[in-house]
Amino acid sequence: METPTWSESLPINRKKAIHELTQGQEWTDKLRQILQRSDHIESDPTSLDGVVDRILGMFDNTLSIMGSSSFNQPFQLPTNYLQSTCSIDEQKSSKPDDGFLFQSSYLHSLCSLDDQESRKFNETFPLQASYLESFHKSRKSDKNSRMVIPVKIKRGCYKRKNSWASTQLTSGLTDDGHAWRKYGQKKILESKHERSYYRCTYKLDQGCLATKQVQKIEDEPPLYKITYMRSHTCKNLQRAPQIILDSPNPRDTSILLNFEAKGLTGNKQVSSYFHTMKCEHEEGFPSFDNLRDNDQSTPSNNCLSWDPITQISQVPSEFVSMSVRLDHGVYLGSEHGDMTSSRAYSSMASIEQHEMDDMFGSNDFNDFSFCVL
DNA sequence: CAAATTTGACCATG
DNA sequence: CATGGTCAAATTTG
Numbered sequence A: 001m002e003t004p005t006w007s008e009s010l011p012i013n014r015k016k017a018i019h020e021l022t023q024g025q026e027w028t029d030k031l032r033q034i035l036q037r038s039d040h041i042e043s044d045p046t047s048l049d050g051v052v053d054r055i056l057g058m059f060d061n062t063l064s065i066m067g068s069s070s071f072n073q074p075f076q077l078p079t080n081y082l083q084s085t086c087s088i089d090e091q092k093s094s095k096p097d098d099g100f101l102f103q104s105s106y107l108h109s110l111c112s113l114d115d116q117e118s119r120k121f122n123e124t125f126p127l128q129a130s131y132l133e134s135f136h137k138s139r140k141s142d143k144n145s146r147m148v149i150p151v152k153i154k155r156g157c158y159k160r161k162n163s164w165a166s167t168q169l170t171s172g173l174t175d176d177g178h179a180w181r182k183y184g185q186k187k188i189l190e191s192k193h194e195r196s197y198y199r200c201t202y203k204l205d206q207g208c209l210a211t212k213q214v215q216k217i218e219d220e221p222p223l224y225k226i227t228y229m230r231s232h233t234c235k236n237l238q239r240a241p242q243i244i245l246d247s248p249n250p251r252d253t254s255i256l257l258n259f260e261a262k263g264l265t266g267n268k269q270v271s272s273y274f275h276t277m278k279c280e281h282e283e284g285f286p287s288f289d290n291l292r293d294n295d296q297s298t299p300s301n302n303c304l305s306w307d308p309i310t311q312i313s314q315v316p317s318e319f320v321s322m323s324v325r326l327d328h329g330v331y332l333g334s335e336h337g338d339m340t341s342s343r344a345y346s347s348m349a350s351i352e353q354h355e356m357d358d359m360f361g362s363n364d365f366n367d368f369s370f371c372v373l
Numbered sequence B: 001c002a003a004a005t006t007t008g009a010c011c012a013t014g
Numbered sequence C: 001c002a003t004g005g006t007c008a009a010a011t012t013t014g
Helices: A006-036 A038-043 A045-066 A088-092 A104-111 A115-124 A126-141 A288-293 A353-360
Strands: A085-087 A148-150 A165-170 A180-186 A195-200 A211-218 A223-229 A255-257 A277-279 A305-307 A312-314
Antiparallel strands (some): A085 A148, A165 A223, A180 A195, A211 A223, A255 A277, A305 A312
């Protein structure tokens, strides 16, 4: 099995997200039609549940996709849309980062969409389209106007060098198998809840530099964003690289992997932490329906158990490791950490192009690929 | 009493 | 200079 290269996979994620949103629209429309025929509900109440399930599943899938690293990809919106303000002039001085849609440069690129792209954008993001329209008008009337538009402010949104991170969204705080020591808590701008900072308990003993951040991003239902940074180097958790992953169900096309890079390239340590990565076959992102249709009664493999409720592979106590060969000839070990989030939110591998560039240099990274045997 | 947590100060970054 | 990340002294917990 070979997955797409990084340069290909990010746009694919975006396409998937758009596809899910489009599907969500269609099924919401079906729901509206059902509601218009109230007698239908009385005769077949289960059909309504089915439609609602499908809609929720699509939004879950989209959230999962959006929870990946590709925050800087176009057509992507925050789940908690922020109503801070910033003038276009101020935005011009900002560099693209994890920010949201309305960066100045991005607005300008949106203004140059062709008719079909523009229509798609308007359908998918009506609220944002209305802001874009305002932006259009202000550009026509006064090129120097300081129109105020909703935007995530950029200040303080930097990423420290060498801080490869992977992000996971979970509805509960569960033991991820590592020993953590809390070392800080911080109020984060525009965030309702404070962010907690944890380091590996064995940092002093063994110099393990792994850290994680935990932040509650939603109350109801509770949703936490957990960001892992740097790999564990503590003796307690290291395993020799080996491949013991398998799909829990032969018919199931998705597995959850957790990569943790340990390799060296040149004189730079590859400390990226690929976490809870979802791999799929080409035919598409598996919907919740597909997952439900699968026979989950016989968890088949030698390592993973399959939770029919969470749809997530669980590894009770063992750490899964696998060896990944890069085209650059670098071997990356990996470990399994947390596979026990209580809902099927999981992030894609989270690493950005410029971070890859930092690790390997910017040459030919489009050739990056990995194999799961 | 040792380990873990809290919290204000300090540091690095953009 | 504002912000997020880390340090370390004070405090709490087991």
